[in-house]
Structure formats: C-alpha cells, structure tokens
Amino acid sequence: MKVLSHKDMICTGESWSRTPPQLRIQMNNQKISEKTGGIFLWFLVKEKGLVCFKETGLFFSSRQTRRRWGTANSGTNRITLYRHSAWMLLHELAHIPVGVEKGHGWEFGETLDILAKVWLSEEWQVILEAVKGGDF
Numbered sequence: 001m002k003v004l005s006h007k008d009m010i011c012t013g014e015s016w017s018r019t020p021p022q023l024r025i026q027m028n029n030q031k032i033s034e035k036t037g038g039i040f041l042w043f044l045v046k047e048k049g050l051v052c053f054k055e056t057g058l059f060f061s062s063r064q065t066r067r068r069w070g071t072a073n074s075g076t077n078r079i080t081l082y083r084h085s086a087w088m089l090l091h092e093l094a095h096i097p098v099g100v101e102k103g104h105g106w107e108f109g110e111t112l113d114i115l116a117k118v119w120l121s122e123e124w125q126v127i128l129e130a131v132k133g134g135d136f
C-alpha cells in the first residue's frame, strides 16, 4: 500500500472534516484486513447502535492499483475498498447514511468525523489490538 505523507486528494470531503490532518494521514496509512473491516461493522451496529450499517456489505478488492480508492453505493449498501486503509473504510462508510447523491458536503464531513471518533476510541482500539493479536 502506497504510504501517504499528505492529506487526501481534493474533492473528497476533507475540507469538511474536523479530524486533525495528522490523524487522517495516520489512518490513511493504517492498513486493515477485510476481517478487521467486518469486525468494525459489527462494532458499529452491535456496540454503537448505528443500525444504518446493519445491511452494509464490505468487499476488499485485490485490484489495489485502481485510481479510485474505494466506492460506496448507498442504494445497495455495498462498499468496495481498493485502498485497504482505515481512513478509506471510514470514508466509504460515511457515504452510506448520508447518501451518495449528497456527495462530499458538510453532512458527509460530520459523519466521517463521528466514524473517526469511533475508530480512535479506546473501546475500539482495544478490540483492534485483540484482532491483530489473533484473539478473534
């Protein structure tokens, strides 16, 4: 996975995000597995009560050289990740409740920040360590 030293590309809703740039870069360089993504979805729905993600399907594509880093379809609730990073997962997830037709506006930015807070929460970080340690 290509390591990034600067923020995401323009027109990706970054301007609406209040998550500090350094944390965004860090999360965009944080490689995650499909298993971790699935457990995060479970965490959002079952532990955080974010039922809007109940029907979300997550697919990690092996075509990582694609120009696009991910896609979301809020109609079919399907997310495909080409860049397997934590930030890209959060980005595509944010499209689901907001609706793809609304694009990368302020609602998208706020939703992305909420998801970033969940990702960075100690509660999730403990689970993440357990996933990496093979406890799951």
Ligand SMILES: [Zn+2]
Residues within 6 Å of the ligand: 012, 091, 092, 095, 104
């Ligand atoms: Zn997007």
